[in-house]
Amino acid sequence: MKELRVEKLVINISVGESGDRLTRAAKVLEQLTGQTPVTSKARYTVRTFGIRRNEKIACHVTVRGPKAEEILERGLKVKEYELKKGNFSETGNFGFGVDEHIDLGIKYDPGIGIFGADFYVVMSRPGYRVAKRKSRTNKIGFQHKVKKEEAQAWFRQRFDENLTIFIRYYLRQVRRSIM
Template identity: 70%
Template sequence: MREIRVDKLVINCCVGESGDKLTRAARVLEQLTGQKPVYSKARYTVRTFGIRRNEKISCHVTIRGELAQEILDRGLKVKEYELLRKNFSETGNFGFGIQEHIDLGIKYDPSTGIYGMDFFVVLKRPGARVALRKMQQSRVGAPHRLTKDDAINWFQTKFEGIVLDAPRL
């Protein structure tokens, strides 16, 4: 009842501009996951970056189930199963980024280009639904909540990963 599992994996690809570059990044995400990505808009105008409010600047896709485990494993293989301690949040989630999507096993296409992306992993224990459901909603007790140390231990046992205190030079 206390085993930890992956609730969802969110892959975000922020291009910083709308147009053809963003649609190519969305095509890369679709090749990777087989799902149609959702576009995200800029919250406010930043003149130095050349973006306007409500302009589509990134795309993301949420993956659950076995496919999430498979893609997470491919992403961690790129990072050589090494993460920093600061990659883990206090609520037991973690994230990391990769520089080039071709490292994930996608064939390089010169017309598409190369895009980096961020992986965000949300972990949960069975019974977490009681805090989210509409009827008879209640809180998850403190012993059942996920902590940073729980997530780190899960990562080290599940993937035989290494957690570093500082980045390697």
């Protein structure tokens, strides 16, 4: 009952403008996941970036189940299974970015171009549905919530010795000993 699992994987490509680039980014997400992406709108106007309120500026896809784990594996392979400690949130979720989508195994198409993508992974345990169901909703106990350390331990165990979580304190100590 306490084992962790990937509840969902959200892949986001933020283009910053609507139009042709956004549709090309949506094609990339569709090639990667096989699902139709959803567009996201700007919350407010930013004149310096040329963004207007309610303008479509990004697209994202939510993937669940074994397909999410397979795409997550491909994304982590690009990052060489290395994440920083800061990539993990206090609630046990984590995220990372990929600079070029062609590293994920998608063939390069000059008509589409190259886009970066953000991966966000939401971790959960069996029993989390209690907080989300429509009838008889209830709170999840503190002991049952996913914590940062548990997500990091799951990550280490799942991806064997390939994972290195960089701890800034450790890196500072190494630098001081070299100097």
